[in-house]
Amino acid sequence: MLSRLARPAAAAAALRRGLATTAQNNAKVAVLGASGGIGQPLSLLLKNSPLVSRLSLYDIAHTPGVAADLSHIETRANVKGFLGPEQLPECLKGCNVVVIPAGVPRKPGMTRDDLFNTNASIVATLTSACAKHCPEAMICIISNPVNSTIPITSEVFKKHGVYNPNRIFGVTTLDIVRANTFVAELKGLDPARVSVPVIGGHAGKTIIPLISQCTPKVDFPQDQLEKLTGRIQEAGTEVVKAKAGAGSATLSMAYAGARFVFSLVDAMNGKEGVIECAFVRSEETESPYFSTPLLLGKNGIEKNLGIGKISPFEEKMVAEAMSELKASIKKGEEFAKNFK
Numbered sequence: 001m002l003s004r005l006a007r008p009a010a011a012a013a014a015l016r017r018g019l020a021t022t023a024q025n026n027a028k029v030a031v032l033g034a035s036g037g038i039g040q041p042l043s044l045l046l047k048n049s050p051l052v053s054r055l056s057l058y059d060i061a062h063t064p065g066v067a068a069d070l071s072h073i074e075t076r077a078n079v080k081g082f083l084g085p086e087q088l089p090e091c092l093k094g095c096n097v098v099v100i101p102a103g104v105p106r107k108p109g110m111t112r113d114d115l116f117n118t119n120a121s122i123v124a125t126l127t128s129a130c131a132k133h134c135p136e137a138m139i140c141i142i143s144n145p146v147n148s149t150i151p152i153t154s155e156v157f158k159k160h161g162v163y164n165p166n167r168i169f170g171v172t173t174l175d176i177v178r179a180n181t182f183v184a185e186l187k188g189l190d191p192a193r194v195s196v197p198v199i200g201g202h203a204g205k206t207i208i209p210l211i212s213q214c215t216p217k218v219d220f221p222q223d224q225l226e227k228l229t230g231r232i233q234e235a236g237t238e239v240v241k242a243k244a245g246a247g248s249a250t251l252s253m254a255y256a257g258a259r260f261v262f263s264l265v266d267a268m269n270g271k272e273g274v275i276e277c278a279f280v281r282s283e284e285t286e287s288p289y290f291s292t293p294l295l296l297g298k299n300g301i302e303k304n305l306g307i308g309k310i311s312p313f314e315e316k317m318v319a320e321a322m323s324e325l326k327a328s329i330k331k332g333e334e335f336a337k338n339f340k
Contacts, residue, residue, distance in 0.1 A: 025053055026053040027051050027052050027054075028094055029052050029054070029096070030092055030134075031101070034058055034059050034067075041254035042254040043057055043070055045258035046261065053078065056082060056092070058092075060085075065081075092134045093134065096138065100141050102119075103119035103143040103144065105250070106236070112236075119143050119145070124336060124339045127153045135157075135160070138167050138264055138268070138300055139157075141168070141170050146170040149332060170279030171257055174236075174249065176195075186228065193216070197292075205320060210314055211229070212314060264276075268298055270298060276293070277294065280294065282304060286322060287321075287326055292307055293305040
């Protein structure tokens with residue numbers, strides 16, 4: 001127990017360490033789709049973080065219950081639930097970061113593209129509200145197909161005249177998390193110490209793990225490399241099949257989404273050297289959107305770090321992903337242009 005004299009001294013020391021002591025822990029985060037399979041565990045992880053001071057949860061059903069449940073947890077984030085479109089403006093007001101996992105999950109036999117019609121409308125509606133009520137917020141899209149929902153988000157923000165490409169992210173972190181885990185399993189390493197950049201997009205063959213850039217350096221025979229790459233690309237389907245119709249990757253996606261948000265908030269708070277991959281507006285390839293490692297900062301993307309040196313096997317994957325990527329992007333842009 002600190003003595004009365006020691007308490008002010010401790011507070012002064014904390015202030016000297018960084019005048020932003022309070023600001024650092026004051027991120028106001030909204031989760032849109034907070035009652036769903038990803039939304040609930042994601043909200044739990046955000047509630048557990050000292051970085052978050054306010055957590056606004058939105059969905060079309062069950063949010064008051066989810067918010068009440070989370071609000072009993074002994075962390076400082078103030079949780080409030082918002083229900084239905086009429087409460088969405090209040091939910092978004094003053095938010096610094098908005099995470100959108102809303103939409104329908106994949107079922108066996110479905111591709112991410114099969115989700116397009118339902119999820120495209122949901123994302124267009126929600127991002128339109130963001131453009132109106134928190135135009136400066138960082139927008140983190142989890143809703144699939146990300147290769148199309150990010151172009152939709154960009155077009156919606158353009159329509160409202162508040163577009164900033166440095167603040168709109170397609171969360172592809174789960175591909176990196178999986179690559180790290182699978183490489184660690186094969187090499188007997190601690191997965192927390194493995195780092196594999198994953199570039200391209202967020203579906204099937206557009207997911208391009210750069211095993212050649214893995215830290216620590218690892219080597220695989222070509223047949224094992226191809227098998228590992230295929231597993232990373234189809235890992236989502238692995239989960240969909242294992243859940244046998246009961247959903248898709250929700251828990252690992254919630255973890256990956258939270259990891260991305262924490263990195264982003266750290267960077268917004270002034271932490272230097274924060275790097276994450278994400279699917280963003282890009283000039284690194286002939287595709288107008290592309291995931292690469294990004295240096296994050298106070299205003300979102302500080303610098304696109306590009307693809308770097310890659311192997312001939314990886315170059316071939318990039319070339320083969322282009323037509324699918326461009327088609328998905330065009331599909332998203334066309335949808336947004338016609339969306340009322």
